[in-house]
Amino acid sequence: MYITVVGIGYVGLITAVGLAILGHTVHGVDIDAQKIADLLNGPCPLYEKNVQKKINYLYAKKLLHFGTHYRRHDRIFFLTVGTPASQDGTIDLTPLYAAIDSIIAFVPNGALFLIKSTVPVGTSRKIVHYLREKNVCHAVVSNPEFLREGNALYDFLNPDRIVIGADNTHCTAILTKLYQPLLNKKIPFLLTDPTTAELIKQASNAFLANKIALLNELSDLCVQTKADLGALSLGIGLDKRIGEAYLKGGPGFGGSCLPKDIRSLSRSFHQYGIASHILPAVITANNHRFTYIVNRITAILGGIKNKIIALYGLTFKADTDDTRGSPSLSIIELLLAQKAIIHGYDPKTKYDLLTYNEKGSIKFFSNPEETLCEAEALIIATEWDMFQNIDFEKIKTKGMLKSNIIIDLRNILNKNLIQQQGFSYYCLGRDI
Ligand SMILES: NC(=O)c1ccc[n+]([C@@H]2O[C@H](COP(=O)([O-])OP(=O)(O)OC[C@H]3O[C@@H](n4cnc5c(N)ncnc54)[C@H](O)[C@@H]3O)[C@@H](O)[C@H]2O)c1
Ligand SMILES: O=c1ccn([C@@H]2O[C@H](COP(=O)(O)OP(=O)(O)O[C@H]3O[C@H](CO)[C@@H](O)[C@H](O)[C@H]3O)[C@@H](O)[C@H]2O)c(=O)[nH]1
Incomplete structure (x- = not known):
């Protein structure tokens, strides 16, 4: 055809x-x-x-x-x-x-x-x-x-x-x-019919967003109760009625679809004169997450004013060059607002397309090691495979990361190994 x-x-x-x-x-x-x-x-x-x-x-x-x-x-x-x-x-x-x-x-x-x-x-x-x-x-x-x-x-x-x-x-x-x-x-x-097809699309994204938002909220409770986030996701996901997908903790859901489609669906409820109580709560929970994470980073570093923070991963998730609605960018905006200095790295982002509301200090790098120069801490914000293959042993030996603090917002690094190498390692569901 x-x-x-x-x-x-x-x-x-x-x-x-x-x-x-x-x-x-x-x-x-x-x-x-x-x-x-x-x-x-x-x-x-x-x-x-x-x-x-x-x-x-x-x-x-x-x-x-x-x-x-x-x-x-x-x-x-x-x-x-x-x-x-x-x-x-x-x-x-x-x-x-x-x-x-x-x-x-x-x-x-x-x-x-x-x-x-x-x-x-x-x-x-x-x-x-x-x-x-x-x-x-x-x-x-x-x-x-x-x-x-x-x-x-x-x-x-x-x-x-x-x-x-x-x-x-x-x-x-x-x-x-x-x-x-x-x-x-x-x-x-x-x-x-066409109306139902349109609703299936937005409702599917709303379900996915719901799952992620609830898991992220539970992750915060894991921190307080010392429960294990990984085992929690697995234990929930093994229930076939729930399923294992979309139960990975992270900095909040982003992208050009989930946040937009929930807002649009929520507006449709409003336009038809009925209230959605769940959708606005999911949006609020997700937005709140960025502030929560920045507050935790600030507490871990004992303040961030004028401190250099390296951040790996600018896209809204791995394996794309798309930064629309990226949680990394929301987190960077909040860090810049508190006068932190950001060194950003991403394997695929076209840096010249990025814009910031905050006119703070931000610099982008073309290789992960250079990004660490003079940085107090490294934040891993997306789950690119390449971040798992970085030679952290070398980074430690050469003293490339000033305070040896690694904050892993995707829990992709091997905690025991990274701690043995001498880093202070902070991860989701345990410290953040
Ligand atoms: N990105 C996703 O993963 C995804 C998945 C499923 C559905 N969607 C939906 O699909 C739609 C497209 O999303 P996207 O991410 O591909 O958007 P996009 O911004 O990447 O692409 C849209 C393209 O449309 C072009 N365009 C705009 N006006 C045009 C016109 N009058 N004539 C011809 N071309 C025109 C733009 O130049 C652009 O290249 C959206 O409604 C989105 O919600 C997106
Ligand atoms: O367990 C998970 C799964 C995803 N995410 C985050 O959720 C966001 C969205 O992820 P994903 O769904 O993989 O991205 P999209 O490519 O935007 O795809 C969604 O949006 C598209 C556009 O509507 C739909 O077509 C897809 O079905 C739907 O999954 C990203 O920030 C992810 O990091 C998590 O934090 N934890």
């Missing part, structure tokens, strides 16, 4: 590559001409493992194309543009409607719009009305995406389920054909 993917960001790029791997011919369109040029000439504008190789291969096979314009014969459009949220959860749908406007100005009636962007409940049906008012006739289907950055292509090709929210059976038939290779793998195919 010939498919157009609109908005080649984290989701659009993987959707385009994934659909081409499934055997379709895919045309990716973005308004960002620089992004398209980078996709065509390299390097890939975003980091997702194994994707660059796949792009090169599919491009050579002519299964994948990129451009800034639509083609007249395009009929099936996956809409994957951004849907950012303001603090009160209002979603900015301007990019989505702009994309729709540019498509309908170009293609004749009879196209199929598949909404993959995460949108507030009711959006697909509003789009149907919008198209009707414009006197054009196209079908609209909700087909939310559940991929995780860092595992994106695997998730696209091996999803736990495909959710289709459609009001007519003709669209369902097209989608069955489109996803046939995945249906052959017995991946559950859930057909429902």
